[in-house]
Amino acid sequence: MTDGPVPPARMPPVPPYGNRRRRPRRPGLVSNPIAAIAWVLAAAALLAAAIGPAVVPHDPLSPIAGLRLAPPSWAHPMGGDHLGRDLLSRTLAGARVSVGMAIAVVLVSAAVGVAIGLIAGACGGWVDDAVMRLTDTFFAFPEMIAALTVAGLLGGGGGHMLLALGVVGWMRYARLVRGITLSVREREHVQLARLNGVGWVGIVRRHLLPASIAAVIVMMTAHLSRSILAISGLGFLGFGVQPPNPEWGTILLEGRSYILTAWHYAILPGLPIVLSALAFNLVGDSLRDRYARTAP
Amino acid sequence: MLEVEGLTVAPPAGHDPPILNDVSLALAPGQVVGLVGESGSGKSTLARCLLRLEAPLCIHAGRILLNGRDLVGLSRGEMRRLRGRQIAMVQQDPAAALDPIFTLGSQLREFADTHARDLVDAPSERANGRNGQGLEGRIDALLAGVGIDRPGRRHRQFPHQWSRGMLQRTLLAMAAWPAPPLLILDEPTASLDPPIADRLLLDLQQTVTERRLAVLLITHDLAVAAQVCQSIAVLYRGRIVESGAARTILSNPSHDYTRALVASADW
Ligand SMILES: Nc1ncnc2c1ncn2[C@@H]1O[C@H](COP(=O)(O)OP(=O)(O)O)[C@@H](O)[C@H]1O
Ligand SMILES: [Mg+2]
Numbered sequence: 001m002t003d004g005p006v007p008p009a010r011m012p013p014v015p016p017y018g019n020r021r022r023r024p025r026r027p028g029l030v031s032n033p034i035a036a037i038a039w040v041l042a043a044a045a046l047l048a049a050a051i052g053p054a055v056v057p058h059d060p061l062s063p064i065a066g067l068r069l070a071p072p073s074w075a076h077p078m079g080g081d082h083l084g085r086d087l088l089s090r091t092l093a094g095a096r097v098s099v100g101m102a103i104a105v106v107l108v109s110a111a112v113g114v115a116i117g118l119i120a121g122a123c124g125g126w127v128d129d130a131v132m133r134l135t136d137t138f139f140a141f142p143e144m145i146a147a148l149t150v151a152g153l154l155g156g157g158g159g160h161m162l163l164a165l166g167v168v169g170w171m172r173y174a175r176l177v178r179g180i181t182l183s184v185r186e187r188e189h190v191q192l193a194r195l196n197g198v199g200w201v202g203i204v205r206r207h208l209l210p211a212s213i214a215a216v217i218v219m220m221t222a223h224l225s226r227s228i229l230a231i232s233g234l235g236f237l238g239f240g241v242q243p244p245n246p247e248w249g250t251i252l253l254e255g256r257s258y259i260l261t262a263w264h265y266a267i268l269p270g271l272p273i274v275l276s277a278l279a280f281n282l283v284g285d286s287l288r289d290r291y292a293r294t295a296p
Numbered sequence: 297m298l299e300v301e302g303l304t305v306a307p308p309a310g311h312d313p314p315i316l317n318d319v320s321l322a323l324a325p326g327q328v329v330g331l332v333g334e335s336g337s338g339k340s341t342l343a344r345c346l347l348r349l350e351a352p353l354c355i356h357a358g359r360i361l362l363n364g365r366d367l368v369g370l371s372r373g374e375m376r377r378l379r380g381r382q383i384a385m386v387q388q389d390p391a392a393a394l395d396p397i398f399t400l401g402s403q404l405r406e407f408a409d410t411h412a413r414d415l416v417d418a419p420s421e422r423a424n425g426r427n428g429q430g431l432e433g434r435i436d437a438l439l440a441g442v443g444i445d446r447p448g449r450r451h452r453q454f455p456h457q458w459s460r461g462m463l464q465r466t467l468l469a470m471a472a473w474p475a476p477p478l479l480i481l482d483e484p485t486a487s488l489d490p491p492i493a494d495r496l497l498l499d500l501q502q503t504v505t506e507r508r509l510a511v512l513l514i515t516h517d518l519a520v521a522a523q524v525c526q527s528i529a530v531l532y533r534g535r536i537v538e539s540g541a542a543r544t545i546l547s548n549p550s551h552d553y554t555r556a557l558v559a560s561a562d563w
Contacts, residue, residue, distance in 0.1 A: 188392035194349055195387070196410055197379035206406060207395055 038282035045276040048095035049103070056089035060246050069262040079264040082254065091269055094246035098235075099276065101158060102227035105165040106220050112166070113173025114209075114216060120174065121181025122204050132178065135171045143168045147230060151239040158241055161234055165227060176219060177212045184211045214291040221284030225277045232273045248273050297510050298323040298346070298478055303358035305338075305345055315341050315353060317534045323510040325477065328500075330521030330542065331514045332557070333531035339514045340388065342531070343480045346512075347383055348375045362478065381414050384476035388483045390463035394455040400466075401451025404435045407470055414474035418506045442469050442499060461492035465499055472503045479503075480512045485520055497524050518561040522546055530554050 058064060058076075067080030078087035120131040141149075150164035184190060185208060193203050234240045235249025243250060248269060255265035300321040306314040316338045323329050333339050344350050346360060348367055360367040362382060367375065387393045394403055408415060408431055417434060418441065439447035442465040455463065464484060471479060481500070485493035501524060504511055515521055521528050522542060529539035530551065537551040549555045 188387055188389055189395040191349075192387060192393050195347060195379055195385050196407065197376045197381065198410060199376060202410075210395075210397055 035282060035286040038279040038286070041275050041279035042283045045095065045099050045272070045279065048092055048272075049099035052092040052095040056086075056092050058086035058089045060085060060089040060093040061244055069258060069265065071262070072264055072268070078268045079262070081251070081265055082258060082262075087251070087265065087269060090246040090251055091248065091272060094248045094251060094269075095272070097158065097241050097245070098228060098231055098248040098273070101162060101231050102224055104162055105169055105227045105231070106223050108162065108166045109169030109223065110173050110216060110220050113170035114177050114212065116170065117174040117177025117179075117212070118181055118204055118208060121178040122185065122200055122208060124182070124185075128178070128182075131174070135174050138168065138171045141168065143226075144230060144233065147234060148237070148239065151234055156234075156239045156242055161231060161240055164234070165230055169223065169227070172219060172223070173216060176215055180212045180215060181208045184208055218284050218288040218291070221280050221287060225280035225284070228273060228277045228280070297325050297363060298512075299359075299361040300342075300346070301359045301361070303342070303345060303360065304356045305341060305350060305353050306356055308352065308354045313534075314356065315534050316345070319358070319531070319534070319536050321512075321529055321536065321539070323478065323512060325510050326504060326508045327527070328504060328511040328513055328525045330525035330528040331512055331531055332516065332518060332521050332528055334516055337531045338534045339516075339531055340482055343385060343482050343512070343514060346478075346480060347379055347385060380411055380471075380476065381474050382476055383478045383480065384471040384474070385480040386464070386467050386471050386482065386484055388486060390460050390467055390487065391455065393467055394463070396455055399452050399454055400458065401435070404438075404451075404470070405431065408435065408473075411474040416473070416475040416507070418472070418503070438469050438473065439466065442466055443495070459492075461488050461495065464488060464492075465496055468496065468499055468503070472507060472509065475507055475509075477510060478512070479509045480514070482514045483516065484513070485515070485517070493520070500524060518546070518557055530557070 053060075063084035064080065064086060065084065067076060067086065068084040069082060070076065070080040070084075072079045076086050076088065078091060081087055081090065116131055116135070120128045146168040147161075147164040150167055151160055154160040154163070185203070190203055190207050193207060198206070231240060231247075232249030232252065235247045236253045237249075238253065240249055241247040243254070251269040252266070252273070255262075255269060259266040298321075300319060303316055303319040304314050305316040306312060319338075319342060321329070321331075321342075331339055331342065341350065341353065345353075345355060346367070348370070355368055358368070362378070367378070370378070394400065415434070417437065435451075436447040439450060442462075444450055444462060444466065450458075458466075464487075468481070468484065484496055484500070488496060497520065500511065500513075503509065513521065513525060525542045527540060528542045528545045529536050530545070530553065531537070532551075532553045538545060538549065538554050545554060546558060549558050
């Protein structure tokens with residue numbers, strides 16, 4: 001160390017305690033065009049999952065005469081597949097599985113992880129130690145390989161896929177929530193609740209869970225993006241939803257053989273996977289910038 | 297009312313010197329007792345012990361008698377029912393005492409729900425309250441009682457939008473609301489400007505006379521203790537080195553440490 005002038009420490013701004021009329025402006029949620037596009041795409045993916053199967057222009061399961069491997073046209077914007085089924089209809093219907101299943105994976109993982117994190121953080125002591133060692137053990141298995149193992153042991157299909165991805169999905173939430181809980185439980189406002197005779201259940205409900213929510217929601221959007229990729233990946237490897245039911249990864253698997261003869265079949269069904277994964281990731285970023293700057 | 301006898305508190309693995317050593321103290325209803333000592337002398341630790349929130353420290357010896365009942369032997373559930381109702385406490389830092397992510401209105405309502413059956417409106421609050429308007433009206437009356445203008449609008453604000461003085465006066469009124477026989481204030485004026493601190497001490501004196509509470513007023517400031525306390529106990533390195541009537545101690549301190557305190561206090 002030299003005795004030169006010490007540069008001023010960079011500190012986060014401290015909110016003033018004075019009586020202020022307005023809270024400081026936060027950056028807008030859609031402050032840049034890329035974020036705006038991401039929000040639109042993410043909304044479209046959710047909408048497709050919600051109403052896709054109901055609004056398909058053609059039956060996604062039955063072939064149409066003359067549409068076998070037909071290139072995109074006005075009537076069939078994404079062309080036809082190897083059996084002559086309308087690819088746009090199959091992709092729309094597939095959103096129910098690909099996005100819907102990803103949402104289910106995220107909800108289940110978050111519910112389990114948040115509960116475990118709250119228990120570990122609120123109890124502390126040996127409970128915390130035991131729970132966190134368990135979490136570390138689950139972390140030791142790479143997500144995709146663990147999911148493949150579970151799916152391989154139990155066989156393909158939607159329920160097994162949900163189980164497989166749920167088993168490897170909860171640990172990040174547990175770690176995040178435990179960390180927030182451990183720091184918030186030592187704060188004065190939790191002490192005030194204890195001074196008033198509020199029990200741990202009440203403290204979790206009133207203070208610890210609400211303090212974690214923002215960061216958990218940010219993590220859920222990023223996890224949604226990874227889950228869409230994982231579900232498509234499992235489908236592509238043959239562990240997902242079984243044909244003829246449409247699912248983005250499975251459609252891509254079927255189209256793979258025709259990449260040289262019918263480019264649209266191997267390329268176009270991949271776009272919703274890439275775009276929705278990217279969109280949810282960017283949405284997560286913009287949520288984090290606005291609500292949870294401390295979240296990882 | 298409250299009698300602390302020979303309280304000794306230390307970290308669990310007991311080789312370290314105790315943080316409180318053989319502390320004894322007594323309080324009667326309507327009495328304000330000052331607990332004076334420099335920072336680190338163990339004042340906040342003593343306050344937490346009285347509520348049995350001393351963990352991770354341990355009470356190694358002594359008794360805490362509240363109306364003849366020893367708190368050291370009570371179960372967790374019994375102790376939890378006492379907190380806020382029999383013994384209330386206002387913490388040191390008013391700016392940190394409320395949850396930053398909820399509005400004051402929602403936290404006041406939560407507090408009122410927690411103690412729903414025990415809330416007693418003070419005469420002064422009843423006077424300026426709009427009676428018969430349910431909980432909202434009573435909360436407004438409570439806030440108006442500590443000089444907060446337009447309480448209805450204030451409900452929607454967050455703690456960081458309030459000044460420390462407003463927060464501290466509100467926290468004091470909240471703590472006194474369920475009419476706890478014993479009220480502990482941990483350095484209530486330490487972070488306030490002198491005029492605001494005086495307002496708070498006036499609030500306190502009014503509360504004590506209206507509700508006949510026993511108050512343990514923790515402070516490092518002899519001037520504050522001189523202003524409101526009938527008797528004073530001086531805590532020095534975990535021991536009560538001197539205690540008695542406030543006037544005696546201030547005019548005729550017997551322990552060296554108290555003498556230094558009196559000499560250095562700016563009146
Ligand atoms: N949990 C704890 N573990 C170990 N030491 C503690 C703990 N809590 C307080 N102390 C020690 O007890 C002493 C008294 O602290 P405190 O009661 O906060 O003092 P005061 O309120 O008078 O400033 C300090 O030296 C502090 O380091
Ligand atoms: Mg203190």
